[in-house]
Amino acid sequence: MPVAIELTHVGVRHFPLREQNYIFCDIFSFKKIKNNLTGNSKQDYYRIMKVKKFILLCILILFSFTFFSCASLSGIADGGKISYSYKTVEINENQDYLTTKIKYPEFEKLPELNKRIANTVNSNWKNFKSYSKSEWNEIVALNNRGNSKLPSFEYLVTYEVTGNRNIVSVIINTYIFSGGAHGNTTLASFNYDTKSKKFIDVLQASSMSYNEISSICRQSLYKKLINNSKKSIPPSEEDSLREMINTGAFPQAGNFEIFTVAGNKVFVWFEPYSVAPYSYGIQKIQIK
Numbered sequence: 027m028p029v030a031i032e033l034t035h036v037g038v039r040h041f042p043l044r045e046q047n048y049i050f051c052d053i054f055s056f057k058k059i060k061n062n063l064t065g066n067s068k069q070d071y072y073r074i075m076k077v078k079k080f081i082l083l084c085i086l087i088l089f090s091f092t093f094f095s096c097a098s099l100s101g102i103a104d105g106g107k108i109s110y111s112y113k114t115v116e117i118n119e120n121q122d123y124l125t126t127k128i129k130y131p132e133f134e135k136l137p138e139l140n141k142r143i144a145n146t147v148n149s150n151w152k153n154f155k156s157y158s159k160s161e162w163n164e165i166v167a168l169n170n171r172g173n174s175k176l177p178s179f180e181y182l183v184t185y186e187v188t189g190n191r192n193i194v195s196v197i198i199n200t201y202i203f204s205g206g207a208h209g210n211t212t213l214a215s216f217n218y219d220t221k222s223k224k225f226i227d228v229l230q231a232s233s234m235s236y237n238e239i240s241s242i243c244r245q246s247l248y249k250k251l252i253n254n255s256k257k258s259i260p261p262s263e264e265d266s267l268r269e270m271i272n273t274g275a276f277p278q279a280g281n282f283e284i285f286t287v288a289g290n291k292v293f294v295w296f297e298p299y300s301v302a303p304y305s306y307g308i309q310k311i312q313i314k
Contacts, residue, residue, distance in 0.1 A: 110194055123162035128183040139218040154181055179204050188288040192221045195286040213297050215284045228285045232292045232314045239313050240277035243294055246311045247271045247301055274301035
């Protein structure tokens with residue numbers, strides 16, 4: 027009698043079919059594949075075992091690739107080959123007054139970059155932690171006044187790593203909730219030239235002036251937030267938005283401290299409230 031054979035994590039199962047034979051693979055959720063098995067059951071068994079070994083080999087290769095890509099900034103970028111191994115440092119704390127979830131990178135052979143990232147992340151967290159603890163008594167008093175309870179404060183840190191042949195770029199995203207309608211997001215970037223062993227600014231990364239960077243950012247933000255906006259913006263709101271963009275992207279150093287490099291591209295980042303209201307979120311503009 028024709029049989030269908032299901033490959034599972036624990037073995038091979040046989041069960042009869044009336045018309046066609048299929049192979050089922052739970053591991054990859056493959057579609058049904060028509061099976062042309064013929065001959066005695068022993069030959070069928072060996073054929074299926076070969077298929078199963080091949081699938082298991084693919085799984086091992088996939089896991090190996092995933093681990094490598096998560097653990098290093100390696101491969102071919104637009105600017106050339108890059109290879110800097112790093113691990114993720116995690117800090118998780120749950121206290122009555124504060125929930126903390128922090129992740130930031132630590133590179134294998136870049137101690138100066140590691141030191142600056144760790145000092146920035148930990149210093150900001152400790153300051154906020156101290157503030158949260160001092161404010162908690164007032165929060166508890168407010169909680170006891172009614173039936174509803176206010177949530178504890180939150181401190182959440184994530185990161186992204188990019189770069190090119192000589193530059194490693196790290197963007198740190200910090201979300202802070204300390205009561206109110208919503209939290210607040212702040213950004214910090216670190217751009218390290220591994221050849222000169224120095225940190226670089228956006229002028230060095232882009233070979234552009236602040237006037238040039240400002241012009242590109244303002245035109246891009248006008249187009250993105252006003253001209254191509256999906257919602258209808260009243261004239262008064264449009265004027266306010268243009269004013270925020272002009273102020274936040276004015277050609278001065280402090281407005282372009284947050285940037286990253288990815289291959290031969292350079293991006294400038296703007297925090298919420300920098301060039302637009304909170305509801306518009308983080309703005310990322312390619313300047314090169």
